[in-house]
Amino acid sequence: MESAGQVIKCKAAVTWEKDAPFSIEEIEVAPPKAHEVRIKLIATGICRSDDHSLEGKFAAVKFPVILGHEGVGIVESIGDGVKDIKPGDKVIPLVAPQCGKCQCCKDPRTNRCLTRLKRQFGLMSDGTSRFTCRGKQIYHFMNTSTFTEYTVVEEMAVAKIDDNATMDSVCLIGCGFSTGYGSALNTAKVHPESTCAIFGLGGIGLAVIMGCKIAGAARIIGVDINPDKFDIAKELGATECINPNDYDKPVAEMILEQTGGGVDYAFECVGHAETMLAALHSSHFAFGTTVIIGASASTLSFDPMILLSGRTLKSSSFGGWKSRLEVPKLVSDYLAKKFDLEKLVTHRLPFQKISEGFDLLHSGKCIRTILKF
Structure with a gap:
């Protein structure tokens, strides 16, 4: 794509501090570095964990931050060394990365990944962020940060899914449903x-x-x-x-x-x-x-x-699924109508109405709200 290797300016919902309202900002998203993938988000769900993080209940979350972790999108570009993902692929960013090489990834008794657990929360593996806004560094969230038109994730935190997958309710496989x-x-x-x-x-x-x-x-x-x-x-x-x-x-x-x-x-x-x-x-x-x-x-x-x-x-955690291996299978099961994700979706809103989506969450009147970009 023409944007490959370039900084992308796009809209994102930035949370500047604990309990602060979402601020729709123009941010800069840097190109992916080695073993990283830049994704154009199509849809994202609103999860209670996003709300807990907004309230500052989790000490690991650093502000300012781009929250969101239940997304689906299309790969815009890739960094050096990325093997199994290419531009144009439909993908789901993963809250539970899978390096495939550590002791935990090789053990069938767990779906945790030691490689990710050893890295600093809110930053990429090199200790930096790919997001800036108003000249300030913006932190990543749960390996994903899906409340933005474009995000950058590590290769081990992305799963390629079926090209026939609908780019909407399938985002729920990124967290809540799975x-x-x-x-x-x-x-x-x-x-x-x-x-x-x-x-x-x-x-x-x-x-x-x-x-x-x-x-x-x-x-x-x-x-x-x-x-x-x-x-x-x-x-x-x-x-x-x-x-x-x-x-x-x-x-x-x-x-x-x-x-x-x-x-x-x-x-x-x-x-x-x-x-x-x-x-x-x-x-x-x-x-x-x-x-x-x-x-x-x-x-x-x-x-x-x-x-x-x-x-x-x-x-x-994440239902015990080995994410990179089994998220694509869950998407295939959805396409085979083994379960109906639509039953969990009560509201759909444009991304700019993210605050309204959180109001619905607080009211108890929704199950899942999906934001469309």
């Missing part, structure tokens, strides 16, 4: 005829329900204080839904009573210590598995005896 769906299939390994409880019926929680249904769970209980989400939860596979505010006893106690001792699998998709404990206590004392998915900056405290009886407590 995280929830994989937590059921890969992390918990939900078995047929099992019982499951899902705490939090946002995009991730609903994706967990989809995974539990495909795995053959017999009873899927959705838990949320917003009853407006119950219909879609049931449409996607929940057999029943519970609003904790409707009862005068703890929701975990209600679930224990209704399931005869607790569920086989409990999933926490909110990111609150209180719901993490509720999920843990709602699992069967002898063999229940609880999976924590929601990101939280709070501290979790509980009596270890609750685990010594036989319960298992796990966490799930």
